[in-house]
Amino acid sequence: MNDNDKQQQPDGPNPWMKSLMVWVGILAALALFVTMFDTRSSAQAGDQIGYSDFLNKVEEGSVARVDIAGDTITGTLTNDQRFRTYAANDPQLISRLQEKGVRFAAKPEEGPSIWMVLLYQSLPFLLFLGIAFFVLRQMQKSSGAGGAMGFGKSRAKLLTQKEGKVTFDDVAGIDEAREELQEIVEFLKDPSKFARLGGKIPKGALLVGSPGTGKTLLARAIAGEAGVPFFTISGSDFVEMFVGVGASRVRDMFEQAKKSAPCIVFIDEIDAVGRHRGAGLGNGNDEREQTLNQLLVEMDGFDTNEGIIIIAATNRPDVLDPALLRPGRFDRQVVVPRPDIEGRVKIIQVHMKKVPLALDVDARTIARGTPGFSGADLANLVNEAALLAARKGKRLVAMSEFEEAKDKVMMGSERKSMVMTDDEKRMTAYHEAGHAIVALHEPASDPIHKATIIPRGRALGLVMRLPERDNYSYHRDKMYANLSVSMGGRVAEEIIFGYDKVSSGASSDIEYATGLARDMVTRWGLSDELGPLQYAEAESETFLGYSANRPMRVSADTAKLIDAEIKKIVVGSYDRAKQLLTDHVDQLHSLAAALLEYETLSGDEIKKLIAGEGIDRTSGDAAAPVPAAGSSIPKTKRPKGPFGNPAPQGA
Template identity: 70%
Template sequence: MNDDQPQGNPWIKSLLIWGGIFLALLLVVSMFNTRTDPAGAVIPYSDFRASVAQDNVREVQVGPDRITGTLKNDQQFTTVPVPGDVELTKLLQEHGVRYAGKAQEEPNLLLYILAQSLPFLLILGVAFFALRQVQKGGGSGAMGFGKSKAKLLTERSGKVTFDDVAGIDEAREELQEIVEFLRDPSRFSKLGGQIPKGALLVGSPGTGKTLLARAIAGEAGVPFFTISGSDFVEMFVGVGASRVRDMFDQAKKNAPCIVFIDEIDAVGRHRGHGLGNSNDEREQTLNQLLVEMDGFEANEGIIIIAATNRPDVLDPALLRPGRFDRQVVVPIPDIDGREKILSVHMKKVPLAPDVLPRVIARGTPGFSGADLANLVNEAALLAARRNKRLVAMQEFEDAKDKVMMGAERRSMVMTDDEKKMTAYHEAGHAIVSINEDASDPIHKATIIPRGRALGMVMRLPERDSYSYHRDKMHANLSVSMGGRVAEELIFGYDKVSSGASSDIQYATSLARNMVTKWGMSDKLGPLQYEEAQEGYLGMGGSQRTMMSDETNKLIDSEIRMLVDGAHARATDILKSNEDKLHLLAQALLEYETLSGEEIRALMDNGKLDRPEAPSGPARTVSSAGATVPRAGRRFSGSGDPHPAGA
């Protein structure tokens, strides 16, 4: 299809339609207004005769169905004659009234014909527009249920190319080969190679699957159809299959071309897993898609590219070679990839000289491409809110805290006891983390509520981690118990709060995975006792495999042993470092937020070199249990039943 072919101006079409409606209204008005009433009052015929008899009438015009005239006082009048009144002419002569006859008005032949044919014209017009709607491609017409909703993508402005895709080099190279095949097929076919029939993009949400598809559309130079998997499924059985057929018919007419199906898991789920009748609309749609992709009739020159973040739920027949010849994994970017992605998004933002993409990339492990784009946007919004002309490193740090920990909730009003408990809770996490060699270094600790947490200790790994070792898992268990243990040591058994609920949830989940999935229990051995099963009982989640009651009890006891062991290690660490626990808690009460460097300096030197004012002296934080007057930022907040965070 030629993209430059004129498609018609919708404004002209709308103008023509409204013009036709206006003309039809004029025709209706003219039908009922072919005869206009003359000026003058309408009087009864008896009054007219009486006026003639009293010599009050000057002249009249007598028509077959109407008499008009003028009185002697120049007033005009109209009346309807009584049939059979032959004495009227004699009466007019006797009283000297000038009179004349009036011919009957002949109707307009053209208007008469139009009036008679108007109903037929309206019926023909409605039928014509209904027929045009049926003939529309794309399924947008009133009767186009079975038409495909695939859109032909033509990006003349805002075009995306592979230069805009960063951090996923391997996935880009896989798809760039498809683009090169479309540009120069002889380069591959001379060695017997055939173009891949399909490519499946697999990756976590936000990693750039759709962006890669848009880049293919910008680079390929061939027609590019895009559709969502949910566009195939309707409540009417057979509609989805009809749309699949129509989509491939459109693609054949524009071959060679690329068809991109986003979120294909909406239509490509494993067959036979439904709770009701397996021969439902979705499965019929999937069957038709399988036949069209690789059936008896070959679809040469049509490349299917699909995207999903749930490849485990797709039907095996959809994944085999011949339909999707290759699966392209779009991973979470590493530190080098994050730096490249940040550089791409920072091109649109005026940056201050102190902005270092490498430093920001190091502090954002696990961020996807969408997360990094959101980070840059949040930094730009913060700079605009602060009336700055450039986006500085401070805005990126604040935006990173907002994205990772949530927005600050300074409007809350908390009592001094609640603030103190939160400070000791977070200090407990931090002290245990510092004394666990396998734990990640602390990036920041705060008692300012963010998101659903009253406080938070944020740890960042020194490098990207792709697997976790046993010692690090035990360290994470100990750190998660640090907040609860600190509350027990400082405030006593009866004053322990609900602030550790998220810590307990995390520790229990980690311990369960260690025992049932990762084989890290000496008593149970390296066996998998629990597996994820999509759609289990129609709700999704995980399911334990068939086990005896003794094995289930042993699993529960091993989980309990791991969590209790972490609680004991956290208790030993905090008891031996109780003076540092008080020191860090009082520093958090005074300054509310401490960086990792400040916490380490406080642990090493016993004081914090942060001035009260730009020219003020350094403050020394007391390690006693008394509350130190705060010289830092003021904080107000209310009690929150949500966890204090770890």
Template identity: 55%
Template sequence: MNDISKNFILWLVIAVMLFLLLQALGSSNSGLKEVDYTTFMREVASQRVVDANIDDRQIQFNTRSGESFQTFIPGNEDPQLIDTLLAGNVTVFGEPPHKRSIWVSLLLNWFPFLLLIGVWVFFMRQMQGGGGRGAMSFGKSKAKMLTPDQIKTTFADVAGCDEAKEDVKELVDYLKEPARFQELGGKIPKGILMVGPPGTGKTLLARAIAGEAKVPFFAISGSDFVEMFVGVGAARVRDMFEQAKKSAPCIIFIDEIDAVGRHRGSGHGGGNDEREQTLNQMLVEMDGFEDNKGIIIIAATNRPDVLDKALLRPGRFDREVNVSLPDVKGREQILKVHLRKIRLAADVDAKTIARGTPGYSGAELANLVNEAALFAARKRKKIVTMEEFELAKDKINLGAERRSLTMTEQEKEMTAYHEAGHAIIGSLVPGYWDLHKVTIVPRGRALGVAHFLPEGDDTSHTKEFYQSQISVMFGGRAAEEIIYGKDKVTSGASSDIQYATSIARSMVTQWGLSEKVGPILTLEQNSFSGQPQKVATLSPELSKLIDDEIKYFIDTNYDRAVDLLNENIDVLHAMKDALMLYETLNASQVKELIARKPVTPVDGWDDNDTPSGDSTKEYTMPESKNDTDNQASDDKPVTPKDNPSDTSQ
């Protein structure tokens, strides 16, 4: 019986009880017209009353005209009433003494208490949200059970995590044919812990396992076990496993298990802490005195470092499956899954989009596809083109366009010189990423952006690359200094300076890229705060040497940026003019300018090289997700996720 049926029955019972009460209280009402006692006595004296029926203090009488009335004797009694009636030739009737039904008496006496109990039961059910299990079902599990018919997800719907799928495919074989494994004495892992950043598809992969194996799937969150009442979490764990045993073989999926599986001893209540009791009960159920055959527990978390060691030991969570961020091939596969749901133009290339989205998770790629579809819908298009995907990437990476931002011509010109400096340096220094777009259209906090895109998902870089990156970071500041002088430079390069300094510090203190300091680790990440800290007390001489080397990398690469711009000052002026006119230049146009060729207008511009409509945004190359507003910390090697691939003022 579902919640709606139970609530309907409850209110129906209350309504019936109210009706019976009103019926009992209103039973004395005969529906006759009432007159005062004086009028009745006058009618008797005038001999116009035919008969009278006396019931306690109530008198019902009929007149000679055929009308019926009722009246009530004032006070307790009228001793002369019978004599008066007989003198008036009135036929007198009497009623036997009334005895109230025992059921009516019970109803009248107990109805208020029953009503209060009913209201209390109703509100307790609402507060508990116990899925229709009753008012006292605190210890009932909140796990939602999905039958095999309800689960339509398969491994075909999971993309971008091929290694993780291979790790869990044997679970499907075991759930389908457990005897094949048991004959050889093998034991399937009791628990699988899925670890990975948010949005990488851990929950989706768990559903796919159940969908492939065609077994019941119990889904619950770690926070559903923890309540304000002591012992409720442990009771819910017991109830969940009891339900799972009845449906074995099955899968129990616990999302965000770190909510209940943290290290014991860290709570305020010590061993009596409710969360710790819940964890203790889970440990016993997973591997205790009773053997839960046919039940596989799959848990997901993005914080494995906070989990209790007893939870991770063999026999409980035997296997850890890493569901990491997808590489370029994985992103392409994920995009193809999501692109099946929308109508696409012929120019949409999943591989190109995947190249331009390093560091994206599966959830972020799904959001990108959705944003592109929304852009197309706003323009009332019937299909989604590559233009919408470029707009969606720009919006996600940098924010919406700030076309309403009012910039003076001088501010716009300075921004154009700044971004041109980044673009030129990035195109000339060795070993750096390819430029794909430079724009002075304001987005988010950036007044302009120069986008650079890596060839693949880089996991490490050379010393040459990092030095080139520092030069690129200072390209905008160097351009301002050359054009306007040292006293006229702006604060627009603050994020560039911050990131360039963090790269130089990491090169010296962590990556061993300084010849004078050597491969000595002098700075590491604090495990608690996440901030860089010294690994040991450094001598004054070594500290000074580190500072000198950091400044050397900064000064050397800043000077290189200034020299390259001075050598290509004509290109700097030409790119500034092109940005002032077009606002956005793609990679091929930048190459033409560096080769001292005129800029070829892209489609959407008229013969006078003036923008037609909003077409400046439509012809951009794929760019990396990151920008200098998201600063990488200097306590770890720079990866494509951490390293900004575009520079913004």
């Protein structure tokens, strides 16, 4: 065990045991309090009898001894039985006892001592103070240790090795980020190595990336590799409703870190406290800006904090204050991107270590079918597959569970219990078949992975297309292909059911196509009429902190031209999809019939069907084979009514 491990071990008894001991002490004090007040009655032991019965026993001669103390009479019968009674101010009692030869003695009436009186009077007050002290102590712990209710104390948590040590072996898919942070690990292990040459390690590293890409995991891995204490806190934990609390917590956090140096302080979601100053209300004197000012001073002010490495994470680096990003503070920005296919393979293999796998599971096949997934998405995919296998009572997780889990994550859960009429199913089948046929005949379109008319999530059907490889740019021909595919469902409804029977199911398709066409015209300069100019403002922080892509202030003529170009692109894609579906209407009928028969078709099955080979599932549980493309379906099988809301094409 090294010194750091010794330092991180908690001192004293378990907090749960301490709380239990406090409550046991309180209950014991209450029991003592009740017992002390009951002392007199317990001392006066014996069976209580009436005064008349006592006189009768005296007359009978069955009383052996009597002790008189004030109005209380205790004694012993001839059979050694104890008794107790109370005198009724009888002046003849003494003479009666003498006549019957009863031995009696007079005692002064017992009263509590002065110490007991003081204890009786002070015990309730002391008990109240003890309970109040315990409650206040618990409130201080819940709001931060120490201080007046702990408002000014840091809420940073010190993670120890007992909570799960994380190293670079547990981080996959972000090799470049790991290499860039390896220097920090070497500095924490051997600071003198850099000091000999006059080098200074960066005081702060800013991890930038989309949510779920592994920024927090990477920060913990640095601490695990270096074997140093790791403090973690969220940016929102600094800011309170009281002015000055955040700055006090920043000071306290650095004080704690100095005691454990060398160490790592990880601030998650730093954009909650590190936004541009002057963008809020209060003339720059609000609580958030004071907290940011204190953080800037602590990181690179007059007081040097040697051995403290600040690592922060955010997915919005554009809103951070420039003073945070200058050299001496967060002077090293590490981009943590979404993993490529090789990175996804490594990430899946890391998460599969704890899952019993069947022999048919291939991590590379799963990685190829999950483009754009982050590390958190892949972890969720493996977990969903394990849950599905457990639900089915299997001992191993097979490839079928991973495929089902992938469909669930990407398309949503199946809603097989949803009741749909035959007309609605046929409308959905032709809608999705329209998307698929256009995608097959557009050379720049991504291959079809799966088509289904089973409701999933909020969609009543879906055509999923997956790229063959990771794409890092968006080409013009692919944009036009995606626009045509998005119009395929709407066009198929119009061709098969007529102009008056077109449904509202293409609303999300139209929204997607309009947004893509607007970006082509206003952001990417892909309009011949408007030229390579940008007509949309980039994302920027406004007065209230809201950011979005907003149209620039253009002239009325330019705005009309922009609208005309957007309409031209969308309508042209509509005409392109209509031409393709008209030329291949037989394929449209065949694919719709196959979807009605099987409900879900894979991309390979769709290709075989269009190539004229047909689909044969007679060996399984499915019904008869579906005819190949070119054969017609009976007129009575075609939809006759409108459909409420078919699903988007899933591009």
